[in-house]
Amino acid sequence: MRHLLNIRTVGATLLLALVVMGAAIAQAAAPLKGNPAAGKTLYTTKCVACHKADGSGGIKLTGNPTPNWKLPKTWADPIRKNPDVFMRDCIQNGKIKSGMVAWGKTGQLKPQQIEDLIAYIHTIAKKK
Numbered sequence: 507m508r509h510l511l512n513i514r515t516v517g518a519t520l521l522l523a524l525v526v527m528g529a530a531i532a533q534a535a536a537p538l539k540g541n542p543a544a545g546k547t548l549y550t551t552k553c554v555a556c557h558k559a560d561g562s563g564g565i566k567l568t569g570n571p572t573p574n575w576k577l578p579k580t581w582a583d584p585i586r587k588n589p590d591v592f593m594r595d596c597i598q599n600g601k602i603k604s605g606m607v608a609w610g611k612t613g614q615l616k617p618q619q620i621e622d623l624i625a626y627i628h629t630i631a632k633k634k
């Protein structure tokens with residue numbers, strides 16, 4: 507009897523562990539959704555110095571200048587064909603030669619904050 511109970515307890519514990527793992531995996535796989543309002547706060551404190559408040563950029567440090575997000579031509583550039591992927595990569599890994607910080611890689615911004623910033627940049631962009 508005692509033996510049987512143990513098997514049940516182990517079974518229940520395993521099942522619970524599987525359910526918890528499943529939920530964690532489902533959460534990790536769900537894409538993060540950016541919140542532009544949160545992005546604006548981050549942008550104002552961390553990005554304006556180089557990208558300007560309106561996103562028009564043009565600030566040159568050591569390489570390429572910051573892009574002009576107010577120019578439809580910027581968004582028409584084939585390298586921004588998938589703008590979110592392009593921006594995510596840049597914010598994550600930086601462009602060290604040009605002076606763009608690797609915010610994600612260095613742990614200065616969390617994945618959710620990067621999504622918030624991308625969402626905000628879309629709201630200030632002029633694409634047409």
Ligand code: HEC
Binds near residue numbers: 548571573609
């Ligand atoms: C010290 C100056 C500096 C700061 C601060 C800075 N950036 Fe940049 N950023 C740059 C430069 C320079 C480039 C251009 C890099 C290149 O093209 O080689 C760039 C490029 C980018 C790009 C690629 C954009 C494109 O369309 O070409 C994104 C996205 C970006 N920055 C987002 C951000 C965000 C978000 C922040 C704030 C968390 C930020 N940057 C802070 C200098 C900076």
